[in-house]
Amino acid sequence: MNKVRHKPMSNSQRALLELSEKIFAGGLAPGSDHLESELAEKLNMSRTLVREAVLMLEGQGLLELRPRKGIRVVPLSPEDMEEVYDVLTELESLATDRAARAAYKEDDLKHLSEAIDDMDVAIANRDLDAWANADDRFHTELVRLGGNSRVETIVHMMSDQVRRARLTTLFTRPLPTKSNEDHRLVYDAIKNGDAKVARETHRDHRMHAKSIIIELLRRHRLRFL
Template identity: 30%
Template sequence: MNTSRSSELTRGAVEEIRRWILNGEIEPGERLREVDVAARLGMSRTPVRQAFQLLSGEGLLDARPAGGFEVPRWSRQEIDEIYQLRALLESFAARRAAMRSEDVPIGELAELATEMTRLGAEDDPDLHLLGELNFQFHQLVFQSSGSPRLVAALTGVTHVPLMHRIFFMYTRSEMDKTLQEHHLLVDALNAGDPDWAANVQHAHILAARSVLMNRLARED
């Protein structure tokens, strides 16, 4: 098999397995075996093996000690810690980005914020797409900090499934509020105001944490 074809198969496997995880088709803690996933996708095990490694790097899969991979599962305490770390690190990233506002892609951030607001206003919003756009928005802010070390640290605590899951827990008013906060952050970055940007981002993450922890407490 040529390199181009192999890369295409791996990319296709990554996209499909990622969709299963984010859609909830694969439960947290569920084991994934190369042979089963390869059969489901109708391809050999090699691109699936490579896809597992790539998705592990994204934080969407964890390697099991006994072999294979599984979708991560977190305790309430771990989720609380993740969001508190995100609040600290993301507010610092926003502060740094505001300090170098001339390098921040304000237009792209504004477009993402506007598109999320448009989607959120629909009667039946596409929550998966909202999650994807939200992830893109936050990644742009991380990258705008100008610190590869900070981006690496954020990647370690920004768990994509949790970022997507929160949109399924928001009430309409909570969703409206969180989407409006994206616009406030864009305004703060555009103004080059580090304190404003840091405070908006800190409050934004802690508000999401409050929603998630309250929902988990009620589920218990």
């Protein structure tokens, strides 16, 4: 049996991954300024690779490249996050509607179901990092099942901003048990081919999540400026 060989990660991909992980982990604080040479030293990479990664992350709204001033980690703005959530809510709701109309068999939805099961286990164990990981998988799979590649591309471009906001507020918000219940209702509606219920349930779910995160960002805004 032939083993699947994974293509090794390029230096550019590694620079992008390591720089984004430093942002998400708080190693590069929101609002902080950095020189290209400083980041190159932190990552033990060439300035060329760092510049390529910075340009990619600037396109995702995580960094800002300012002439003669260096690189700034973009603070989490409640107003920006409102706009991001509004766009994602509509696109994901469309994907949910399309998934429900696609007449998928239960086996086609197994990754969606597994993500929900993992979220339930994570909540029972009060493991919020594991919950966030499973939640990411649920939303990624949901959009994929919608079958619209342009929606996938746009959602992917904005997902890092949502991930960053969620990680910032994850340990200050209520335990996300309602989120798990919503995901299960969405899954059931897709499995039963009920596009209206699937779309409306997911839209309400996203709007509820938006209200929680925006309120927390506004309450603690001075921390991130």
